[in-house]
Amino acid sequence: MSLADGRRYEHKTHMKGIEMDFRPVRKDNLTGQAARCSYRESTVYDQAATIKLVQIFLQHPMVRLVYFNDPEVRNACGARVRSWPKHDDHLHAEIWECP
Numbered sequence: 001m002s003l004a005d006g007r008r009y010e011h012k013t014h015m016k017g018i019e020m021d022f023r024p025v026r027k028d029n030l031t032g033q034a035a036r037c038s039y040r041e042s043t044v045y046d047q048a049a050t051i052k053l054v055q056i057f058l059q060h061p062m063v064r065l066v067y068f069n070d071p072e073v074r075n076a077c078g079a080r081v082r083s084w085p086k087h088d089d090h091l092h093a094e095i096w097e098c099p
Contacts (some may be wrong), residue, residue: 008021018097021090024068025049038088050091051076057093068093 025046026037037044047070054077057063067084068074069089074081084092 017042019092019094022094023090024070036089039068039073040088047072054081054091062095064094064096066094 001008023035024037024039026035026044027046028044030044039045039047039050050068050070051073054066054073057066058059058077058080064080066081067087068081069083069088071083074083
């Protein structure tokens with residue numbers, strides 16, 4: 001999750017408190033830092049479950065967009081899911097800013 005006060009964070013886009021990253025779903029239920037996987041790793045990446053997870057996120061009216069490079073997730077979930085450099089192994093969700 002980004003920092004609401006705008007302090008520098010791991011990613012230059014995580015500055016407003018409205019962005020967060022999460023991992024794609026795995027087939028083997030591994031968790032923690034070792035659980036990172038790319039959508040290109042078909043032996044561990046659960047594409048169907050990741051699509052369902054993104055669809056659940058997008059149902060919430062506060063979710064503005066999601067960045068993830070798996071073209072099948074983008075096709076299944078629509079225009080609010082976009083490709084972005086270095087987003088093969090994690091998804092980036094952004095909510096609408098409050099006025």
